Amino acid sequence: MTKVTMTVNGKAVSGEVEGRTLLSQFLREGLGLTGTHVGCDTSQCGACVVHVNGQDVKSCTTFALECEGAEVRTIEGMANPDGSLSVIQQAFQDHHGLQCGFCTPGMVMTAAALLARNPTPSEAEIRHYLEGNICRCTGYHNIVKAILAASGQDVSHLGHGDAVAAE
């Protein structure tokens, strides 16, 4: 076992891990941060996406020890400091961007990474950026709509994919 130290959602954390301990395991089992989901464990589905030093990565395909000294951000660190939902999270709620919710943590983290680089992406750019995130409910329409709305763009042309769209 080796000691690993990193910053997770702004807090310094450390723990004893094996070489083979994945970042997703360390977050979920070591730190109890179970918001990061493990869907496929083969780097296909993107449910486990977190940010490492500002970059979106699949935490099931990153070793915890590779993140020694890194700044890690998970879905638990996405809400505003007062506990209210962030703009992206609120847009997912407003536009029904989640059905079963399993893929949502990865979708939100990937969306945040996209918007940090490209604050007003087109629908096509959003769909392209989500290539590594699979929604098993196939609810992509409202996920894309939520991200578009979170970027401050008009989504009225995308129509009502649900009963609670806030337009």
Place this chain on the structure above:
Amino acid sequence: MYAFELVRPATLDEAMTALGAEEAQALGGGQTLIPTLKQRLAAPAKLVCLSGIAELRGVCIADDGAVCVGGATPHAVVAADAAAHYPALAALAGNIGDPAVRNRGTIGGSLANNDPSACYPAAALGSGATIRTVNRDIAADDFFQGMFTTALEDGEIITEVRFPVPERAAYQKFEQPASRFALVGVFVAKYASGVRVAVTGASEGGVFRWAEAEAALSADFSAGAIAGLSLEADMMIGDLHGSPEYRAHLVKVLTGRAVTAAG
């Protein structure tokens, strides 16, 4: 995964020392190796993580104009930093896997693994790149030696890949949508000395140059120049995604599209 020790050297010297141990293996971005370890298809005693070695990361331009990519440079960095110098290379890097994979996966890891359907081998072979390791330079023509096989020796680290910049180039990838690997991918590059055509995803022998197309395109750089050519299906990969005949056909179609895209 079987248990192993993971070490994270800060310098190339430390990495080479660590790789001298019994059953030690280099870890690039891990986007292929970690899934392989999970399936217990590899069982190293020690993994030597190269991502913390600053001297192996980044894109720079050599005095002769070649684009030099550090061995541990992630695909996303190549996509961004090579765009102004070698757009076809940057575009290829920017379409590997998905965004999260591109933030981790490295050029050295991709070339050392030499997956028969990976994109980077086509860019390296199609550009006549030089693969530089700690102790020698290897021409791309000598580097790729068959599916998952390269000229690298045990413990030999790719420090840099040098790409001579062509007059025109383009990569066309027919994507296998589930894996996002190339069902077939063709990299075409036009140099003053002639045209190079490298094909990935198609052959049982891994990435290869299509000599007949190179000769035809060197004489006439247009999609029509290869209209009369065809490839034998004998050595092509056949699987549930496509038959050998289908892949042979795709090679020709994509070569034509790459020539058109190169302009």
